[in-house]
Amino acid sequence: MDIVKPARVRFAPSPTGHLHLGGARTALYDYLLAKKTGGQFVLRIEDTDQKRLVPGSEAEIMHGLRWLGIPYDEGPDIGGRYGPYRQSERRDIYAEYTRRLIDSGHAYYCFCTPDRLERVRQDQQKQKISPHYDGTCRRLDVDEARRRVINGERHVVRFKTPKEGTTTCYDLLRGKIHVENQNIDDYILVKSDGLPVYHLAATVDDHEMEITHVIRGSEWLPTFPLHTLITRALGWEELQYVHLSVFLKPSGKGKMSKREAADLMKDGYSIFIKDMELLGYLPEAVVNWIALMGWSYDDHTEFFTMPDLVDKFSLDRLNPSPAAINFTKFDYFNAVHIRNLDIDELARRLLPYFESAGVAVSFDKLRQIVPIIRERITTLDEAPEMTAYLFKDTVDPDPEALIPKGMTSRQASEIIQHSLGIFEEMDRINLETAEPIIRELGEKLGFTASQTFWVLRVAITGQKVSPPLFESMEILGKESSILRLRKALQKLDEV
Ligand code: GLU
16 A cells, blocks of 8 residues: 555535534545645535535635645645636536547436436335336437437436446455445436536546545445446546545444534534634644544554654555544643644734633733643633733632631731732742742741642632742732732731
8 A cells, every 4th residue: 555656636525514524534634645645635626516505615615724734736716737626617528528428338318307216216115126217218229319408308417337247446445345236326427407416527527637546435435336437437547545434423323413513512612623713722633633533653642743644644554443523532632732832832823812802912921821821721712711810900819718728817818918028028029039938938837838829829810720829920020919919818807
């Protein structure tokens, strides 16, 4: 399975909905194979099923790929040598190949009405045989059929599947697949509106665009023999195919329904790429996570950046078994990738989350904040709330919360009073200057460090759990820190 020649690989979504994890994973593997081999990654929009088109979907796919860091080398909006890259703009090409298939006896016109086909289907159902076209128009004389077409009779074009023998296709992941030809239907290739169906359009385009590898979902396995038969009928070389495993819902039981997918948002998750940014996920984490949902490098390496993946990706490490979507793992990867960003980069990424939370913060202030939160956040959107105390004039701690378990309000006041004395004398409060002195103070007063810091933490941040105390005081500055301590003292007096 070693690939030495540059691969031309395409991602060929139908613009019928949101770009989701499954599509993004296919695009990622396409991209990795192309980059790894020095080839090209092509985006082709498969929009021949006009009824299913969803406005905005194509733009969402393009934006999603760019956001993920999976840019394409050729595509509808950037062009390329093999364009157009939208199937609706390639009708003439399909018409030409349809003609060739008919001329060579590999396809035929079919005039059966939907009513007739429905009756055939019902009869087959009664006889308990699987539904298929009964071949009525297969037997028509070609010239006669052409005349009917010229006369404007409504028709489709069907593939003339051989009735005997076996078709053998080869999937890089699954090996040889044998199918008895009698089990392959005479599929429609061109619909009555004159547009080709996916099977014809994709097969033609893969050849015309000189694609070398087709990576796609396993839902296309049942029609894989048809694609192989079309390719052979046109006398073309066969490509390398990989049908990827499916994604299962987190429980591992079945595929996720539309409803279940929509419900995920309330728990802060999504399977749609468009939601990831809003939910505070990094594209690096999405990429790392989906890369491992169907591929592995070895049995232990988990952290991968895009350059690592380009370096290490290979088709022979793909796994054909279905993968359950694991959001806990996703959170883990996000946290790891957050920590992997340098301070400036993380500050830059966090800025929009503060803006949308309505918190005015300068880039410099964010640079100060980043070191105290980056080990504590799992998603970027958590940062504004976690650091809200740094942006308020004062905080309003619950007086009871200021008193650690087993201590009295007087003891808590004592800690604050003595600390105030120390802080007032200091020029600058930070971890190095304040921590040892306050620790020592606590000991002298007969308290543990955790009791001492508890009182000060709640006074300064208003929270029992918060980013580190002295670093927070440094960001707040001496004046604001002292005001907060005085206010806490007053509150304790009122208990
Ligand atoms: N248009 C098909 C889809 O949306 C593409 C399948 C393929 O890659 O061949 O799934």
